[in-house]
Amino acid sequence: MEKELDQVRIRKEKVQRLREMGIDPFPYIFFRTHFSEEVKENFDSLEEKEVVVAGRLVSRRLHGKAGFVHIEDDRGRIQIYFKYDTLQDRYALVKLLDLGDFIGVKGKVFRTKTGEVTVWAENVELLSKALHPPPEKYHGLKDIELRYRNRHLDLMANPEVRDRFRMRTRIIQGIREFFVKEGFLEVETPVLQPRYGGAFARPFITHYNALDRDYFLRIANEIYLKRLIIGGFEKVFEMGKMFRNEGLDRFHNPEFTNLEAYQAYADYNVMMELVENLFLYLSKDVLKKDSFTFQGMEIVIKEKWERITYFGALEKYTGIDFYPLDKEETKRKAEELGVDTEGKVTKGKILDAIFDKCVQPDLVQPVFVIDYPVDITPLAKKKRGDDNLVERFEPFMAMTEIGNAYSELNNPEEQKERFLFQQSLREKGDMEATPIDEDFIQAMMYGMPPTGGLGLGVDRVVMLLLDVPSIRDAILFPQLRE
RNA sequence: GGGCCGUUAGCUCAGCAGGUAGAGCACCGGCCUUUUAAGCCGGGAGUCGCAGGUUCGAAUCCUGCACGGCUCACCA
Known part of the structure; x- marks a missing residue:
């Protein structure tokens, strides 16, 4: 690894602070009652009911003694509302959360004044601390090489x-x-x-x-x-x-x-x-x-x-009936068509090259x-x-x-x-x-x-x-x- | 393998008449108890892909290499 990123160092320090607070940054298990999607789809029956959701922290808008975050699970995202008055001492944990962390939240379902279905956290647990910041939230991960080499980031x-x-x-x-x-x-x-x-x-x-x-x-x-x-x-x-x-x-x-x-x-x-x-x-x-x-x-x-024969297709798109031709004649015709016959050992191989160039581009349906x-x-x-x-x-x-x-x-x-x-x-x-x-x-x-x-x-x-x-x-x- | 293009902060990108590096997000500090890419103020962060060369001076020009993309070739 190259030099440690500043943000990584800061997150590691947070892990230390969490441990000092008696919080395990990497606990073993968590029981949730609902996926994000279920909470949103069943709002009418869940309103004011308690649910337990879990997911990765993907956005964060904290303002002093209250704040909103979104967590993402396998089926989507849901907003969580954290309020000091509700969480009291537990609010200290909220302040140590970073994008990418996994958290579990217990709370009542409500709708904010802008209409978004949200869970009002009565308790929050850290389920796993992310030590590295995630890719950018708005533009996503564009770099193609990074996307293929680090597919986990692409998926995230x-x-x-x-x-x-x-x-x-x-x-x-x-x-x-x-x-x-x-x-x-x-x-x-x-x-x-x-x-x-x-x-x-x-x-x-x-x-x-x-x-x-x-x-x-x-x-x-x-x-x-x-x-x-x-x-x-x-x-x-x-x-x-x-x-x-x-x-x-x-x-x-x-x-x-x-x-x-x-x-x-x-x-x-x-x-x-x-x-x-x-x-x-x-x-x-x-x-x-x-x-x-x-x-x-x-x-x-x-x-x-549709069904079309191989030689029929060749004839349809080149105007040439290759069936009776021998290898040499085929090769000559191929070159006339601008097809490279270098290294083609048999008539079949030459025909394949002609097919790829002249016929295949027309096979749409x-x-x-x-x-x-x-x-x-x-x-x-x-x-x-x-x-x-x-x-x-x-x-x-x-x-x-x-x-x-x-x-x-x-x-x-x-x-x-x-x-x-x-x-x-x-x-x-x-x-x-x-x-x-x-x-x-x-x-x-x-x-x-x-x-x-x-x-x-x-x-x-x-x-x-x-x-x-x-x-x-x-x-x-x-x-x-x- | 050939041609063209690309590689700058964790991410998305700007900077290229050659004068020693910037923005947004992210991060840190402060304010903020219903926000939606939250906001305002302040701050930190880069071996500019790697190695050579030209030059007083290179992210910027040249050469080579690596990796990637497109494309041609190869290949069902």
């Missing part, structure tokens, strides 16, 4: 931030409720994995000392969840953290929350309906409205989303982009009637990709070939290519039912529904450089 100073994270939790609970209601079993799979797969991304590597072997933080849980389907569970889901060793930006945090759900006897069409129903559920039960705005774009949650090229999707089943495509879709809205889903590949021999192809990409220098997973192939040998799978970026869903432009404002403790 900016009530709208608390509201936002309460809403995040409700959305997450809503997602969980929806899948449980649909009959999915919530499971937990390893975060620490001896090999990684299920997505294209570089992993975080860690070392397991007892085994003297490198392990990986999961980039996805897909393989484990499918092994559960092989084991006989018909509907499973997991919501949890994934870790991808990549850059930070408005839409990416290396540690993020993901939902994956797998359903036996289903294909990607069933999973599209599941996504439609999930959003209907969220809009009805959480948002309580059937549209929302993200960065000025009004998004309407409909029962049925909820839409499923379906039927992707096979080479960028090693775990999905081939499209019925077209070996160059797989049955895969990505849900988009507000120009943002929010998930990924397939008719899951369940033929172990084909799975092996796909892994071998990925292996060859790896050898060509594509570090995101999926490594081969023999255990998974072996598991699939025992028989895996036809299965639909879905992955959903939960943080991105939160961003969209709450109109939060940066993932750092959708995650309580976003990753920052140390």
Whole structure:
């Protein structure tokens, strides 16, 4: 720590004085009868009745032998009136209170002459002394770096931030409720994995000392969840953290929350309906409205989303049918479109770059982009009637990709070939290519039912529904450089 | 990783023709027994992100670094 702040020194001296007065500045427990909100909402029945409230001191207007303060609890703020005539000796404690302290107050509910519902303190107890002054009361805490690094201060100073994270939790609970209601079993799979797969991304590597072997933080849980389907569970889901060793930006945090759900006897069409129903559920039960705005774009949650094929979308927005083109021709066209193809190993990767630049900015209303090229999707089943495509879709809205889903590949021999192809990409220098997973192939040998799978970026869903432009404002403790 | 911008009191910010640091809130003292960003009077508080350089003199100009933001690239 650097030099002690004057105000901190003064507060520590107050702690000393309180102890000399026989007051414990850090007592253990307090019983309250009402939240601030309850007192205010039930004023008519509580007027002149005694209540006990508790909270953090957030404003203070003392004038000599009387004064007003506001305390803040989990549900809001309420004003407290302190008067020397009522408190007598106890008024000495009031004079030693600082902004940020936690106090408990017993008193009768009344209305001041300006009409504010207030508790007239008959007793006041210090519940915890704050040694450091809080952020500024009027402007709040603006400094973005401070807000992310010291989220407790951000939450303290900016009530709208608390509201936002309460809403995040409700959305997450809503997602969980929806899948449980649909009959999915919530499971937990390893975060620490001896090999990684299920997505294209570089992993975080860690070392397991007892085994003297490198392990990986999961980039996805897909393989484990499918092994559960092989084991006989018909509907499973997991919501949890994934870790991808990549850059930070408005839409990416290396540690993020993901939902994956797998359903036996289903294909990607069933999973599209599941996504439609999930959003209907969220809009009805959480948002309580059937549209929302993200960065000025009004998004309407409909029962049925538009579906457009991957190549169809590319053709619609570039005028070029990429389907018949080989890698070289695709590359040429990409460059004509001004798309950077540097380091793109396959036609699929080049197409992805074109898609991101030319198509994605037009995907505003909820839409499923379906039927992707096979080479960028090693775990999905081939499209019925077209070996160059797989049955895969990505849900988009507000120009943002929010998930990924397939008719899951369940033929172990084909799975092996796909892994071998990925292996060859790896050898060509594509570090995101999926490594081969023999255990998974072996598991699939025992028989895996036809299965639909879905992955959903939960943080991105939160961003969209709450109109939060940066993932750092959708995650309580976003990753920052140390 | 590239480009642009930012970093001054606990917080929000001003100060930048280069002359040695300011305001509001917060804090301390005084007055004040119904206030609402309470008020009035007085006071304390800063290694101006860090390190170099130019200069008689740097918060201010230059260079490098750190951290952050936006953006491009990378990345589902």
